[in-house]
Amino acid sequence: MKRPIQKVAVIGSGIMGSGIACHFANIGVEVLLLDIVPRELTxxxxxxxxxLESPQVRNRLVNDSLKASLKSKPSPIYHQKFASRISTGNLEDDIAKVSEVDWIIEVVVERLDIKKMVFENLDKHRKPGTLITSNTSGIPIRFMSEGRSEDFQKHFCGTHFFNPARYLKLFEVIPGPKTDASVLEFLQGYGEQYLGKTSVIAKDTPAFIGNRIGIFSIQSLFHAVGELDMTIEEVDKLTGPVIGRPKSATFRTVDVVGLDTLVHVANGIRENCPDDERHAIFELPGFINTMSENKWLGSKTGQGFYKKTKNAEGKSEILSLDLETLEYRSKKRAQFATLEQTKTIDKVIDRFPVLVDGKDKAGTFFRKTLGALFAYVSHRIPEIADQPYQIDDAMKAGFGWEHGPFQIWDAVGFEKGLDLIAAEGQTASAWVEEMKSKGITQFYSVENGASYCYDPTAKDHQKIPGQDAFIILDNIRKSHEVFKNSGVVVEDLGDGILNVEFQSKMNTIGGDVLAGLNTAIDLAEKDFQGLVVGNQAANFSVGANIGMIFMMAVEQEYDELNQAIKYFQDTMMRMRYSSIPTISAPHGMCLGGGCELTLHADKVVAAAESYIGLVEFGVGVIPGGGGSKEMALRASDTFRKNDVELNVLQEHFLTIGMAKVSTSAYEAFDTGILQKGKDIVVVNKDRQIATAKAHAKLMAEAGYTQPMRRKDVKVLGKQALGMFLVGTDSMEAGHYISEHDKKIANKLAYVMAGGDLSEPSLVSEQYLLDIEREAFLSLCTERKTLERIQHMLKTGKPLRN
Incomplete structure (x- = not known):
């Protein structure tokens, strides 16, 4: 069903409401944000x-809320200019304006009486056919539409965003008793395609899918702490990145979200799910009740499970809560032998068999908590969802888990999972036992590049719907592999398009990656039509392999280092000047060398959540893989008649010199790293590879012609160099930069000015690459640069020296 969404109304401007409003503005939708009128003056x-009748007073609550949201970090909006798409008002003066919108989203306080009153008022003003949904996280959807018009009930359901709405991908769609099937189908598709979400149809049960499983998991951990005599540091060590969960793990996550929020949802499940076989797990432990009474609610109150304070020397220190004494103490380092065994296992999913076989407290912890989780999720089908993949999708998209419970069960082994369940004194659901009796021992399978999941109703594996718009590299890597080395895998995406996928740690770019990229271009030029550079890891690439650069520089192997940098430059130029179209598909961190690769592609198909920048200053060098050259070239291409050309060049210089990193792909257009009219942004990262492939195919079929190497780059010579040198002198004199910062900036200035030419001149790209490489190498001979690289390798943080 075609249903254009041009304008939405968001009712309620709190943290969640403002966040939802910002995300609709992110995707280009006009938003009307409404809230109540203040009852008293400040x-x-x-x-x-x-x-109280003054307009600025009547809209004070909504305006203050939106303003606070736009200032928050991380930002809820892709670009601050997108905020102009949001207009504000109040529920008395502006309620009639909802007749102009296509979708009304209610995000008011979690009280049924207030929600019903709001819906009664909205029903008087909405036009027939307007979608109307609630973002409730716990109140049954069936209660909210009682007494409303037939058209209202037909177009009403729950659409539960997770906070923050921009960053968390879960979008639960919960039908009401009379919701039209076409409405559910539309919202599920809209959430995926336009909002960039993982859309899951949930049932109208307490806490729906994500929070029901998520809160069970957290409550289970709360109880396990006492049973296993564990500290909060130990639990957070075991429930963070080692198992593919966020760095904040368990207790730090609760601090960030707010203990009161967790208590509210847990109490709601306990009160409304009396028949839950694990009902007792939702009883709050004593330490939670005490913390609630003391208002130790986490970040919002300055203390929770962790507390930031200052020690006797005035230095900041993070204290931890001792759950037995309920007193704060210095943090204790958590170490486990089992975790040491997983250090060489890069793929998180492959660690689980090792973790559950651990002989120490960590092994006991994983056996206990995973056994409880496996049993619990099996019994939630068909109560809260009909399919295992729906639960997995909800946990991955809503709680940031890299793998869902059923995927983890597959990883540890079907029989092993049943053993863990039995060891916990639990039983799996009858459908799991029936699955076993049929000889099926995997919840997931892959056929012809598509994912299948066991369907308890069909009693067999069924293709997971909605995959047609996606290319899942994990599913095709082995069957479509064209080439592989230690740094890359090259896959045939079909229709004459190859994909080159980095496989190095954090997708750093070293010799093996560059060799693989060159081979991929060779293959594409010989037998294919185009090339995509993309992957589906957490980040596109964090840059060049600085460990390799450090070793060469320390050993003073400058000839080898020169060749390595030239190889990088030459490979980037092949990306630009090959006979087939090249597409870069950045997402997540795309830094340094990863950014340089993106700069040299014919087209960029960037995920909205792309953090792109040339950050080489942080390790004491300038971009040496063509990045400095490219920013000088792009400045030249933007010179217009009567421009103050120095100002244009300075903007591009500062992009590098200040190591600017965009906080979204849209901001990368401002820095000149993405180019308007050429590069595009996709909101749903799952669609990125398929979209990049489509553009490569389109460019090839349109008659792609190999570009000619540029010899017409206008550089400004001494005129620009003098301006830059005066500027860096002033910055150093004002103590804004160090002496070494100045040295790096002056090297960059020399490259971007085209050297000390006496007058503006036209030069070739190769000329700029040569002086760029010379500048890079000279900086690698500096002790302070080596200190910066070493510090980055050790700590992951830049050093100012």
Whole structure:
């Protein structure tokens, strides 16, 4: 069903409401954000002589909320200019404006009486056919639409975003008793395609899918702490990145979200799920009740499971809560022998068999908690969802788990999972036993590049719907492999398009990756039509392999280092000047060398959540893989008649010199790293590879012609160099930069000015690459640069020296 969404109304401007409003603005939708009228004046308003009827007073709550949201970090909006797509108002003066919108989203306080009152008022003003949904996280959807018009009930359901709405991908769609099937189908598709979400149809059960499983998992851990005599540091060590969960793990996550939020949802499940076989797990432990009474709610109150304070020397220190004494103490380092065994296992999913076989407290912890989790999720089908993949999708998209419970069960082994369940004194659901009796011992399978999942109703594996718009590299890597070395895998995406996928740690770019990239270009030029550079890891690439650069520089192997940098430059130029179209598909961190690769592609198909920048200054060098050359070239291409050309060049210089990193792909257009009219942004990262492939195919079929190497780059010579050198002198004199910062900046200035030419001149790209490489190498001979590289390798943080 075609249903254009041009304007939405968001009712309620709190953290969640403002976040949802910002995300609709992110995707280009006009938003009307409404909230209640204040009932009393502030002291400032009284001093200004305002009254409750003054327009700025009547819209104060909504305007203040939106303003606070736009200032928050991380930002809820892709670009601050997108905020102009949001207009504000109040529920008395502006309620009639909802007749102009296509979708009304209610995000008011979690009280049924208030929600029903809001819906009664909205029903008087909405036009027939307008979608109307609630973002409730716990109130049954069936209660909210009682007494409303038939058209209202037909177009009403729950659409539960997770906070923060921009970053968490879960979008639960919960039908009401009379919701039209076409509405559910539309919302599921819209969430995936336009909002960039993982859309899951949930049932109208307490806490729906994500929070039901997520809160069970957290409550289970709370109880396990006492049983296994564990500290909060130990639990957070075991429930963070080692198992593919966020760095904040368990207790730090609760601090960030707010203990009161967790208590509210846990109590709601306990009160409304009396028949849950693990009902007792939702009883709050004593330490939670005490913390709630003390208002130790986490970040919002300054202390929770962790507390930031200052020690006797005035230095900041993070203290941890001792769950037995309920007193704060210095953090204790958590170490486990089992975790040491997983250090060489890069893929998180492959660690689980090792973790559950651990002989120490960590092994006991994983056996206990995973056994409880496996049993619990099996019994939630068909109560909260009909399919295992729906639960897995919800946990991955809503709680940031890299793998869902059923995927983890597959990893440890079907029989092993049943053993863990039995060891916990639990039983799996009858459908799991039936699955076993049929000889099926995997929840997931892959056929012809598509994912299948066991369907308890069909009693067999069924293709997971909605995959047609996706290319899942994990599913095709082995069957479509064309070439592989230690750094890359090259896959045939079909229709004459190859994909080159980095396989190095954090997708760093070293000799093996460059060799693989060159081979991929060779293969594409010989037998294919185009090339995509993309992957589906957490990050596109964090840059060049600085460990390799450090070793060469320390050993003073400058000839080898020169060749390595030239190889990088030459490979980037092949990306630009091959006979087939090349597409870069950045997402997540795309830094340094990863950014340089993106700069040299024919087209960029960037995920909205791309953090792109040339950050080489942080390790004491300038971009040496063509990045400095490219920013000079792009400045030249933007010179217009009567421009102050120095100002244009300076902007591009500062992009590098300040190591600017965009906080979204849209910001990368401002820095000149992405180019308007050429590069595009996709909101749903799952669609990125398929979209990149489509553009490569389109460019090839349109008659792609190999570009000619540029010899017309206008550089400004001494005119620009003098301006830059005066600027860096002033910055150093003002103590804004160090002496070494100045040295790096002056090297960059020399490259981007085209050297000390006496007058503006046209030069070739190769000329700029040569002086770029010379500048890079000279910086690698500096002790302070080596200190910066070493510090980055050791700590992951830049050094100012």
């Amino acid at each position: 002291a400032k308003e009284e001093a200004m002589g305002l009254t």
